[in-house]
Amino acid sequence: MQAITIQEQDNDFRAEVERRSGQSMVECYQCGNCTAGCPFDFAYDLPVSKIMRLVQLGQREIVLSCHSIWLCASCKTCTTRCPNSIDVAKIMDVLRHMARESGHIKERTVKAFEDSFLASVKKTGRLHEVGVALGYEMRTGRFLTDIDLVQTMVSKGKLSIKPHSMHNSDQVAEIFKRFNGGIHE
Amino acid sequence: MNNTVIAYYPGCSGKGSSAEYDLSTRTVLRHLGVDALEVENWSCCGSSPAHAVDHVLSAALSGRNLARVRSMGHDLVTTPCPSCLSNLKNAAHAVRDDDVRAKVNSLLDEECPTDVEAISTLQFFLEQVGLDTIQEAVVNPMPTLRVVCYYGCLTTRPPKLMCFDDPENPMSMDNILECCGIEVIPFPLKVDCCGAAFGMPRNDISSRLSGNILNMASELEADAVVVACPLCQMNLDLRQNQVNKACGTHHQMPIFYFTQLMGLSMGLSKKNLGLSKLAVNPEPCLARAGVR
Numbered sequence: 464m465q466a467i468t469i470q471e472q473d474n475d476f477r478a479e480v481e482r483r484s485g486q487s488m489v490e491c492y493q494c495g496n497c498t499a500g501c502p503f504d505f506a507y508d509l510p511v512s513k514i515m516r517l518v519q520l521g522q523r524e525i526v527l528s529c530h531s532i533w534l535c536a537s538c539k540t541c542t543t544r545c546p547n548s549i550d551v552a553k554i555m556d557v558l559r560h561m562a563r564e565s566g567h568i569k570e571r572t573v574k575a576f577e578d579s580f581l582a583s584v585k586k587t588g589r590l591h592e593v594g595v596a597l598g599y600e601m602r603t604g605r606f607l608t609d610i611d612l613v614q615t616m617v618s619k620g621k622l623s624i625k626p627h628s629m630h631n632s633d634q635v636a637e638i639f640k641r642f643n644g645g646i647h648e
Numbered sequence: 649m650n651n652t653v654i655a656y657y658p659g660c661s662g663k664g665s666s667a668e669y670d671l672s673t674r675t676v677l678r679h680l681g682v683d684a685l686e687v688e689n690w691s692c693c694g695s696s697p698a699h700a701v702d703h704v705l706s707a708a709l710s711g712r713n714l715a716r717v718r719s720m721g722h723d724l725v726t727t728p729c730p731s732c733l734s735n736l737k738n739a740a741h742a743v744r745d746d747d748v749r750a751k752v753n754s755l756l757d758e759e760c761p762t763d764v765e766a767i768s769t770l771q772f773f774l775e776q777v778g779l780d781t782i783q784e785a786v787v788n789p790m791p792t793l794r795v796v797c798y799y800g801c802l803t804t805r806p807p808k809l810m811c812f813d814d815p816e817n818p819m820s821m822d823n824i825l826e827c828c829g830i831e832v833i834p835f836p837l838k839v840d841c842c843g844a845a846f847g848m849p850r851n852d853i854s855s856r857l858s859g860n861i862l863n864m865a866s867e868l869e870a871d872a873v874v875v876a877c878p879l880c881q882m883n884l885d886l887r888q889n890q891v892n893k894a895c896g897t898h899h900q901m902p903i904f905y906f907t908q909l910m911g912l913s914m915g916l917s918k919k920n921l922g923l924s925k926l927a928v929n930p931e932p933c934l935a936r937a938g939v940r
Contacts, residue, residue, distance in 0.1 A: 502840055502841040502857055503841070503853065505856070506850070506852075506853050534846075534850065534853065536696070536801075536841055536843070536844035536845065537696055537700070537801075537844075538802070538805070538841040538844065539801060539802065539805040539806045540801065540805070540839075540841070542805070542806045543805050543806050543807060543815050543816075548808075550806070552806075556699060556700060556703070559700055560700075560701065560702060560703075563701065570849070570850070572848075572849035572850060573846070573850065575849065576697070576845065576848050576849040577697035577700050577701060578697075580695065580697040581694075581697050581698060581701065584691075584692040584694065584698075584709070588691040588692065589660045589663065589690075589691060589692050590660035590661075590695070592660075592661075592664045592665055595848075596848070599848055599849070608848060609847075609848060611889065612886055612887070612890075615886060615927050616665070616886070619924070619925045619926075619927065620667070620925065621664055621665050621667060621886075621925065623663075623664055627660070627663040627664070629689055629690070629691060630689050631689060632691070634691070634712065634757050635691045635692070635709070637755075638705070638708050638709060638712065638755045638756065639705075641754065641755045642702065642704070642705045642708070
């Protein structure tokens with residue numbers, strides 16, 4: 464088990480997580496059920512139950528600079544199984560929001576995928592799968608990503624060069640313009 | 649059922665990577681007398697990237713679609729995609745809070761309604777069409793086809809939001825396919841995660857998780873895996889060779905949408921169920937099951 468050296472307690476951090484997630488951190492009594500069921504635990508640098516404890520202890524830097532908060536897929540197993548009905552997955556989401564805002568980007572490919580996805584939606588109103596792949600490759604320089612899938616997708620008629628059109632896609636772009644933050648294109 | 653009309657939100661993947669799910673869903677609904685009316689001028693729900701960035705943005709992207717449903721005079725919308733469903737339900741739930749509603753509406757041209765409900769097409773089949781009606785339509789049972797039903801994460805989770813089936817051992821798809829005369833074997837990994845949207849950014853993770861599902865299905869000697877989610881289907885089917893490469897396996901496991909098997913049992917044409925769009929060829933498995 465990994466030992467963590469605790470830093471000075473930042474209670475504003477805990478309060479901010481509680482306010483933004485609508486969850487009460489004190490409800491967590493460290494049973495570990497979330498970690499036991501987490502399908503991504505093998506890839507995490509900090510188990511989700513330990514993140515919960517570190518938020519209780521106001522450990523802003525340690526939490527926001529971990530990889531785990533980028534690797535949570537929101538499968539909601541933790542939320543489903545928490546005996547105290549804490550929406551743990553929502554807390555993980557909020558921590559990722561805070562990590563984005565403060566520039567703690569520990570999984571650049573994950574962020575690049577999310578940014579490419581939303582840029583595609585902003586541009587055409589509906590997701591354009593080819594657009595996401597190209598955007599991802601431009602952002603990461605990983606130009607051969609999923610190249611092995613192209614032939615199958617073309618032969619199955621699943622790779623559309625043009626986005627699926629909708630009227631008034633500018634209404635969707637307006638949502639992003641008004642939101643104005645968080646996404647770096 | 650005679651001429652029931654339901655608002656239908658196909659989701660973006662339905663126009664691309666999961667075209668066969670959209671096609672087979674519409675084909676089976678039509679065959680059972682349900683008119684699926686596509687939500688006019690719908691847009692992307694934001695999927696997981698939107699809620700990973702901001703919850704108000706996510707609710708606004710989905711809320712725009714709830715407003716579209718309302719403008720059609722409907723208060724219920726059905727979608728085949730669990731990720732779309734989760735976002736639509738989240739938005740509908742979030743705007744019940746006055747502060748959140750004000751923030752969401754500040755991003756929208758048209759206010760997000762508070763009285764539109766979203767359900768999965770799976771739930772619609774089970775609860776509004778009904779097992780009896782489904783069973784009556786079956787002309788081509790496939791008793792030698794052994795399948796496992798894989799539900800993925802979001803079809804039933806989190807239970808307080810989804811309010812459908814059992815979050816640990818869902819049975820809705822099992823029951824529908826059994827009604828269609830198909831042998832469904834119990835599957836211990838029904839609600840395990842396939843790796844979700846990490847196929848592109850962290851393929852090492854999604855390959856391992858999808859590999860677990862395929863290994864278990866293979867150990868149970870299933871002929872095929874049946875799913876209700878476009879992302880699960882893509883990870884298990886289109887990415888199956890990537891999984892094989894990462895895990896050192898040689899699976900050739902067909903991955904059907906449940907609507908495709910419903911349609912086959914009802915004698916509907918393979919073309920109208922989009923069977924040729926599956927990446928892993930399902931024909932050998934269907935031939936063994938006696939499907940022409």
